[in-house]
Amino acid sequence: MKRLAILLLVLAVGSATATAQDKYPSKPIKVVVPFGPGSATDIVMRIVAEQMRPILGQPVLVENKPGAFGILAIEEMARSKPDGYTLQIGNPGTNVLTPIIYKKKFKIDYDKEVILVTRLSEVPLVLGATIKDFPPKTYAEFIAYAKANPGKVRYASVGVGSNNHYDMEALAKWAGIVLTHLPNKGGGAAITNDLVTGDAHVALLNAASSMGVVKAGQLRALAVMSDQRVPEYADVPTLTELGYPNAKGLWSALYAPAATPPDVLEIVRKAAVQALSSEQVATAFKQQMIRPLPSASIADAQAWNRAEVAYWKKVTDEVKIELPD
Missing domain, CATH: 3.40.190.10 (Periplasmic binding protein-like II)
Incomplete structure (x- = not known):
């Protein structure tokens, strides 16, 4: 009986340890940026990452990996273990246009292997x-x-x-x-x-x-x-006022491997949204003229992404540009 009690205690401790280890996040999170330090996208991520750290209880590290139209950064994220510890920030150029116009350059299936977690911001x-x-x-x-x-x-x-x-x-x-x-x-x-x-x-x-x-x-x-x-x-008109129907600023959004568990994606989304609503982010964004634009849910992020992809596909169909090999 005594041996059985000891065995049960060991199993209970082991189970508790495994549960603690499985709780996300239990180690630093990396966000890959497809541009160099000081770029608009890099600035947004560094501001948001700093405020995500106390929310998640783990450092959110920013790694710059520019090159190949954003493909290097995207593929590093997409090929990582889908556990929420490697994310990527992107903009319309890297994460919508590149998968459309440079689809053959990818070594991954972007549409199947990458998911948008939340929008972050827009810079006019x-x-x-x-x-x-x-x-x-x-x-x-x-x-x-x-x-x-x-x-x-x-x-x-x-x-x-x-x-x-x-x-x-x-x-x-x-x-x-x-x-x-x-x-x-x-x-x-x-x-x-x-x-x-x-x-x-x-x-x-x-x-x-x-x-x-x-x-x-x-x-x-x-x-x-x-x-x-x-x-x-204030005295400069918007292109919308001047009649142009597609006047968009430069947005940024957070991405993850598509196979990441939904509960982990939601933890990331909520942390980013909470960070965007902080006074520190609001102050830093105001200095850079950045507008926070968080997604209300993962489903909302997906719906917005589908509309954005449809818009850029239409643009690339109508505007013929000779692209490099």
Whole structure:
């Protein structure tokens, strides 16, 4: 009888230990960022990760893995054990456009192996214009000038097939103008510099990071790519106001391997949503002009993702861009 009691005690302790070990999260969580440090997506994740840490009781570590249109970061996440300890943050370029236009470059089945957990945020974009030998001072003047000079207005983007490449081509098609593309893989700061130097005439820029050069008079803000006016650019109309139906900012969202248990996904989602509602995130986001946009549920995230994929598939069908091999 005594031996039986000892055996039962050992089994009970072992069971309790296993349960404690199984409780998520029991170790640090890694979030892979498909861009370098200081990028808009990186900034969002670092702000949110810092506030997720006390909620989850574990560090949320940010790892930058840029390259291959976001595929390197996505595949590292998707190939990891689906236990909630490796996540990925993405934006429309990496997690919607890349799986559409570079589908053959993936070594995974993106649609089956990746799931969106929650939206995180949106950063408004500004249609900026150089002041170097470029007369237009308003959006209307820009359209008129481009129509009078087809193919002579140059616009910068962060690369062929990027979301701001497609955004500008879609806008040009809608407005009935022809622009010349100047890709620059140097990122947002590089295309802002292209406008400051006059190498390019217009570009869609991060509203926060470009504010300094706009306020300094080195660039003009012609319109805001958002569905609502930005207080810091109060006198600048939105493209929605100007009649363009697809004026979207640069969103970010959190992803996980699709085989991750639903209860773990929900823990991650709730932690991210709680972090987004914190005073610390609100203050940091305001400084960067970032708007929090959490998903109400995993189902809500999936519905939004389906609509976003449908939108970008339509854009890529209508806007023909010659992509690199």
